[in-house]
Amino acid sequence: MIRFLLLFLSLYFIGFASMISQPIVGVDEDTATIKIDNIDVGMSGFIVKHIDSEHSIILKNAVVSGFDKETKTATLSMSDYDALKQNSLPNGKWDVAVGDEAVLAFGYSRALLIAPNEEIYHRITKALPTLEWVHPDLFxxxxxxxxxxxxxxxxxxxxxxxxxxxxLYFYIHENLFTLDCKSMTILQITDAPLKQESLQLPFYSRVEKINANWFGEGSDELEAYDPYYYELLVETNPKNKQLYDLIKNKEQNLTSLLNEFDIKDEK
Known part of the structure; x- marks a missing residue:
């Protein structure tokens, strides 16, 4: 089973590891469209305007919000680009236009894994050696x-x-979830029945203690691994039918999360 898991993960990663670059073919306020044979909803990136042969500027963040298989058209939701803020530099007033470049799956060669213990962390990261793993110590x-x-x-x-x-990867109760790190949209759910003999909260790292604020959201110590990260996945993926079915069929008492989904005729 472990060998099959390693092979499956390796093949899946090869399928979307490359950065995608496509010209914008349509713009409508905060959305843009590109033509592409296939793409996962939830993939993130940005919109680039090429000023001349040597100069370009990033205009917007972009997330794939829809894909029409019939027309091979992907819809991108755009928002302000906030990755490289520099208030001391002047800002251009360019708008996104047809012909600008959509760059998607940017950074898909780098990954962060949230795992319940050291053994599971090392098993999964070794399964994908071509990824550059950012150690959870940093997080x-x-x-x-x-x-x-x-x-x-x-x-x-x-x-x-x-x-x-x-x-972004989450290992939760015999399943490995692959997410786009910025949109937190689930790209893949993989069965991964790895033996778990220990648990470290809030996740495996070599940092002995995470400091806490006096009050406010996030300031309490995490008490339960599986329920919390399932709740986080549901919050960011309320229309994911596969996640809904997975939680519905779990032996754990997670039925209250089913009410948080936006799936009609399933509750």
Whole structure:
């Protein structure tokens, strides 16, 4: 089973490891469209305007919000680009236009894994040796600086932005979840029945203690691994039918999370 898992993960990674670059073919306020044979909804990136042969500028963040298989058209939701803020430099007034470049799956060669213990962490990271793994020690240090022993959605987003991490993995109760690190959209759910003999909260790292704020969201110590990270996945993927079915069929008492989904005729 472990060998099959390693092979499956390796093949899947090869399928979306390359950065995608396509010209914008349509713009409508905060959305843009590109033509592409296939793409995963939730992939993130940005929009680039080429000023001349040697100069270009990033205009917007972009996330794939829809894909029409019939027309081979992907819809991109755009928002302000916030990865490289520099208030001392002048800002251009360019708008996104047809012909600009959409760069997606940026940073998919770098990944962060949230795992319940050291053994599972090493098994999964060794399964994908071509990925550059950002060690969870770095994330734990960021959480300590923020005073969040319980990691929040925005903590993951900020970590991904400043570290150029494209993929976020969660190992939760015999399943490995592959997410786009910025949009936190699930790209893949893989069965991974690895033996778990220990648990480290809030996740495996070599940081002995994460400092906590006096009050506020994220300041409490995380008490339960599986329920919390399932809740985080549901919050960011309320329409994911595969996640819904997985939680529905789990032996753990997670039925309350089913009410958080936006799936009609399933509850």
């Amino acid at each position: 734990a240090t960021v959480l300590s600086f923020n005073g969040h022993p319980t990691p929040l959605k925005e903590d993951f987003y900020n970590m991904c932005s400043v570290s150029s991490v494209g993929l």
